[in-house]
Amino acid sequence: MPTSFMTLFPPVLNTLEAMKIPIQTSADFTETAIRYQSLGFDLMRNTHHFSCQLLKHFLPLTIHTNQGACNQLSAICQEGSESLLSLAEKNLSEHLNRFHRERLGELEFLKLFTEKLPDQDWTVEYDDSKVILDLPGLRLIDISADVKHKIQNYGVVFAPRAGHHSNIAERVALYMRDQGLTRMAVVEQKCAENIPLYIDGERHYEDFDGQVDQYREILENLKEQTGCPPHLIAICQPGPLLMSTLILHPHLGKTFGAAGAPMNTDGEKGYLTDFARMVGEDYIEKLVLLLGHTISDEHEGEGRESYDGRLQVFGFYFLGMDQHLRNLRRLLADLKQGNEEDAQRQKAFYRWYNYVHHAPIGFIRDTYKKIFVKNELIQGTLSIDGKEIGVKDYPGSVPIWALGGKKDDIAPPLQATGHMELIDS
Template sequence: MKYMMTYDLMESARNTNQWLGATARAFASYPMMSWGANPAIDWIKAWGEVTERTFQRMVVKPDWNIPPVTCSKGKDHPVVIETVVERPFGDLIHFTMPGREPSKRRVLLVAPMSGHYATLLRKTVISLLPDCDVYITDWHNARDIPVSAGKFDVEDYTLYLVDFMRELGSDLHVIAVCQPVPLTLAATAYLAEQDPKAQPKSLTLIGGPVDPEANATEVTDFGRTVTMGQLEQTMIQQVGFKYAGVGRTVYPGLLQLASFISMNAETHSNAFRDEIIRVAKGEATEHDRHNAFYDEYLAVMDMTAEFYLSTVERIFKGREIARNDFIVDGHKVDFASITTVAVKIVEGEKDDISAPGQCLAALGLLTGLPDSKKAAHLEPGAGHYGIFAGSSWRNNIRPLVLDFIDTNSGTSQRKKGKVVSLN
């Protein structure tokens, strides 16, 4: 019960801060406050506006807001989101464009379940849509899932991916980003042994912890030094009475957000200070750079306790993937069984979450895969987010990924070394 009370206490603190911001903004907006010039009122209003928005978006799932896509002949196509597979802990969704010729590149984006919603990959989706038929894993917030839905750990996550790949068929190219990289690799190995015809044509693994010990970071150091008992006592709580998942044990999104911010506390503090100054001066806008980033960054979701704890224990501490000793549903997968799926590794030189070498370790596990089907790219100067959503992704990595997809699908059409759209 104390964990449920702690969960509700965090929600109460968030709600109180949102109320304080709204109150300050409303107070400073009274007409009488404009009778005389008073810079202090402008500062109160600016603080209130930024504070209210900051704490409000912590519990709101962002919309996809995918703009129309311009394809061949300059025609704009609206993007419609359809659910292909619906499951308690996550759906497989499809970004369709009515009236567009079917794309020859079918891509499944495997989104992280690491505190943020799948909309974290919104820019990645937008960048791929002109050239690909895009599907994505849309994971649900654990606080909204009733206890009656059962558990969800790393094995369940892997089996979800297995089912999604089977649903989409073998004419598929999978791109996994960050946290799901080792589990996507495991799902592919599982298919290689249990249902070879359902394997995708290629895997692109971006900045994921296949072997966390290959290059230690603050994240891996934390996982190594803290015991599982300490994690369970300090990080796990029960969902409060406000949500459908009441009683479910989770790693709360608000607690995760506190950890995210603490890693770069000074940077975030400066960002909010500068935004308050811009609002007070009338220089801020609804969709300025600050709001565009923090609307997504601050929107966090709860993870099931079993998923979080099994990730730490089996992926980071036990290094079951790195040691080729991972068991799914009673079956020990063998990465050597992957013999036909082309695999490309993408890492960022300045990635401080999954440092260079952690993802590259996947190629060493693929002893049954010919070297001709292995590829790797280290993006100079790129941090973690830059390798899937920033300018490094758009200008350098994305073209390489599309070229890799074409090379391993038999539909490559190149001109002067560049990828030509197949739409």
């Protein structure tokens, strides 16, 4: 099953667990102190009230004064004492409560990285009847709006296979659905542990050929349902594969757009591309040899070679280290200060970010070599199912758009959009 990123570092995990003990003890002690402080001030109030009552009744017996004056003196003493006690209690309570809240915030921060992460899924409600296709490496899920559809074409958002659950693409799908593409589906990438090695007795390969074949099956199904080819949206990694699918099957797409996809890795310099070309394509083989593993017999994908998703996420942490440090400092501060709304957003993000999926080695190998090292789709040398294709083969019948982000650590803007000017049609 998918696992936590932190299990990659057992000593760090054990250290964080040990840090929780004194913090929890301190929080428990402070909670007890808060309770006893309240009891203590109540006892002092009762004692002083009793003393004032004695003063009121016995003072006339010791000095020559009337009862009214004694009552007034008693009231003044009691009011002054109450004001002093209330001020002292308020100040002490504020300090204790702040200290307690800060310790609880620190505990919650540590628990985010030490406790079992909740399973990730799509937030939109769906059941098995909404799973249109359950393919070896992908699931196609219908999240259409329950309205009369003015646009008959499906919109379909392809999520990336990047070490995380595919629900990263959900907000894009829901936004486009709310803007008028009411027939909407999402494509979920499965964890390698859930991808069978054999389908109907035949070996299944989850490489570029295998992915494009499954993409084709998805597009055929959606077109068959409505009679209209779907609008295609690729988030990051599926971009080159969706373009390849349309080159081979141009009748299956109405429009095609890609956001943050490594479409043209020659478009501009980027850390990932520069590193891949510096170390060469053999580097991935050494990495797989050292860090790959075979899925155990307790999983559906028994026998499949996979790349540890924790290492993929570690790479993303490294690429965005400055931003992650800022995020985590802000999260800790929000937790300690009791800013629940802000803290919940960051907690939800890191629960998703640290909940890792493993990737089939064939897919990782092809992505590294064919996209980041050799840029084969742009060079016109990408082989899919034995046929060599390139960006210049893109069909003019399918309108295309692309988006890039200047803060993208994987595909800088011109890598995400640089293919557009190379399309002849």
